Amino acid sequence: MRVSFRLNGSWVSVDVEPGEILLDTLRLRLGIRSVKRGCERGECGVCTVLLNGEPVVSCLLLTAQVDSMEVTTVEGLGSDPLFKDLAEEFARRFSIQCGYCTPAILLTTYAYIRKVYEGKRKASVEEIVKAIEGNLCRCGTYPRVVRAVVNTLSRLTTAP
Amino acid sequence: MYYRVLQIKYFKPRTLEEAIELLTKVRNSRVLAGGTDLLVDLKTGRVSAEALVDVGAIRELRGIEDLGDRIRIGAATKLQELVESDVIARELPLLRKAVESMGSWQIRNLATVGGNLCNASPAADTAPPLLAYEAELIIVGPRGTRVVPVTKFFTSYRRVALEEGEILKEIVVRKSTWSGWSYIKLGRRSGFTLSIVSVAVLASTRGEVLEDVRIALGSVAPTPIRAYKAEEYLRGREVGLGVLERAAEIAKEEVSPIDDVRASAWYRREMVYRLTLDALKTSLRWS
Ligand SMILES: Cc1cc2nc3c(=O)[nH]c(=O)nc-3n(C[C@H](O)[C@H](O)[C@H](O)COP(=O)(O)OP(=O)(O)OC[C@H]3O[C@@H](n4cnc5c(N)ncnc54)[C@H](O)[C@@H]3O)c2cc1C
Numbered sequence: 327m328r329v330s331f332r333l334n335g336s337w338v339s340v341d342v343e344p345g346e347i348l349l350d351t352l353r354l355r356l357g358i359r360s361v362k363r364g365c366e367r368g369e370c371g372v373c374t375v376l377l378n379g380e381p382v383v384s385c386l387l388l389t390a391q392v393d394s395m396e397v398t399t400v401e402g403l404g405s406d407p408l409f410k411d412l413a414e415e416f417a418r419r420f421s422i423q424c425g426y427c428t429p430a431i432l433l434t435t436y437a438y439i440r441k442v443y444e445g446k447r448k449a450s451v452e453e454i455v456k457a458i459e460g461n462l463c464r465c466g467t468y469p470r471v472v473r474a475v476v477n478t479l480s481r482l483t484t485a486p
Numbered sequence: 487m488y489y490r491v492l493q494i495k496y497f498k499p500r501t502l503e504e505a506i507e508l509l510t511k512v513r514n515s516r517v518l519a520g521g522t523d524l525l526v527d528l529k530t531g532r533v534s535a536e537a538l539v540d541v542g543a544i545r546e547l548r549g550i551e552d553l554g555d556r557i558r559i560g561a562a563t564k565l566q567e568l569v570e571s572d573v574i575a576r577e578l579p580l581l582r583k584a585v586e587s588m589g590s591w592q593i594r595n596l597a598t599v600g601g602n603l604c605n606a607s608p609a610a611d612t613a614p615p616l617l618a619y620e621a622e623l624i625i626v627g628p629r630g631t632r633v634v635p636v637t638k639f640f641t642s643y644r645r646v647a648l649e650e651g652e653i654l655k656e657i658v659v660r661k662s663t664w665s666g667w668s669y670i671k672l673g674r675r676s677g678f679t680l681s682i683v684s685v686a687v688l689a690s691t692r693g694e695v696l697e698d699v700r701i702a703l704g705s706v707a708p709t710p711i712r713a714y715k716a717e718e719y720l721r722g723r724e725v726g727l728g729v730l731e732r733a734a735e736i737a738k739e740e741v742s743p744i745d746d747v748r749a750s751a752w753y754r755r756e757m758v759y760r761l762t763l764d765a766l767k768t769s770l771r772w773s
């Protein structure tokens with residue numbers, strides 16, 4: 327079946343199997359490699375994408391379900407000022423070890439910071455920890471991730 | 487691990503009528519809401535289906551509304567929408583607390599409240615609060631609409647009172663005033679976890695007397711349950727430590743837990759006592 331959705335700002339149309347999982351469509355058909363394969367059952371979060379701006383696991387989503395929606399991965403955020411600040415903080419704070427979880431954690435924390443600016447989430451360490459609950463980092467970078475998010479929040483004085 | 491593509495048909499109806507027709511006519515078809523239970527079950531082969539009827543585009547199934555004397559929650563409303571809703575925070579704080587503890591942000595953005603109920607896991611976290619609030623479930627199907635109290639919805643292990651072709655449309659909770667509430671979920675870790683035992687309590691007092699109380703428990707019986715005998719014992723009694731301990735003791739006798747990967751039956755029973763007592767104390771602001 328044919329499915330069309332916005333991927334990183336451009337419309338894509340792909341022929342997929344009705345039972346095809348978004349993670350597979352992104353990696354195997356559309357060349358999006360930042361979205362990783364992990365547990366494939368919603369536990370680890372390395373397959374996170376933003377669906378209409380909200381973080382979701384792409385391993386528990388049929389591609390058919392996202393028809394006409396907007397999917398964002400880190401590939402689409404390279405020129406976003408907020409994302410650049412956040413990624414820079416990740417580099418500066420050594421919030422990355424092996425990097426396997428990093429694109430997903432960047433997406434989740436990016437979405438969280440946007441929510442803070444929209445007044446929908448509080449800016450606090452507890453809220454950051456709660457936001458990244460679904461992103462497993464086997465290297466244990468969590469404290470550094472939290473620090474990078476705190477710094478990004480405090481550096482930004484104007485809304486993104 | 488799973489790699490292979492699910493061999494399944496997919497339908498995305500726009501209306502409830504179309505969805506019911508598809509469910510009735512297409513052989514071995516199932517409702518797909520958030521997919522966070524169903525897609526895992528299909529991948530692992532625990533469930534088999536030939537077609538999925540995605541209810542994600544049916545507007546009537548979405549949204550949270552304050553209707554004055556009651557709250558209406560569309561069955562396909564996402565858990566994260568419940569967490570962010572002012573209506574839920576104000577009117578159904580016990581439900582909010584339970585939903586906040588469910589899955590992760592990524593899961594709550596997909597998972598729906600109706601999916602949680604219809605999946606009928608004994609550990610379903612929305613069940614104890616909704617049992618305590620005595621929510622009503624509006625079910626639509628080929629023979630029209632019917633109302634089933636949530637207290638009659640869970641019929642046996644992983645079974646619910648849904649007939650062929652029926653869809654859970656909405657959850658309705660009548661407003662009532664409770665002086666206190668408490669939700670305690672014990673898991674193997676503090677966050678992003680399924681429950682070993684969960685307890686939901688609503689209480690209302692007049693002076694020192696417990697006028698009304700509701701106790702609901704998760705993960706300790708084939709279905710989520712109410713601890714009716716413990717409630718019965720408490721109703722009309724003056725609050726005191728001995729009374730609360732006795733009630734927790736009765737609740738412990740009402741459960742029928744099993745040993746599983748998360749905990750032993752013995753531990754669950756002990757925790758029913760402990761957590762029921764704690765939840766009662768919190769609800770009564772009593773220490
Ligand atoms: C990583 C992870 C963590 C989780 N954590 C928790 C947790 O902490 N607590 C918890 O309780 N659950 C948890 N779950 C389970 C799951 O997320 C919830 O039960 C969720 O609410 C299911 O909703 P859904 O919309 O995804 O349902 P689906 O998977 O779409 O459907 C589940 C079942 O219900 C049926 N169904 C769905 N909607 C309807 C309807 N409107 N009418 C009739 N039938 C319907 C489907 O046919 C299917 O059989 C977790 C799952 C994952 C993968």
Ligand code: FES
Pocket residue numbers: 362363364365366367368369370371372373374383384385386
């Ligand atoms: S691969 Fe999707 S959550 Fe692990």
Ligand code: FES
Pocket residue numbers: 421422423424425426427428462463464465466467
């Ligand atoms: S940096 Fe290695 S998994 Fe997170």
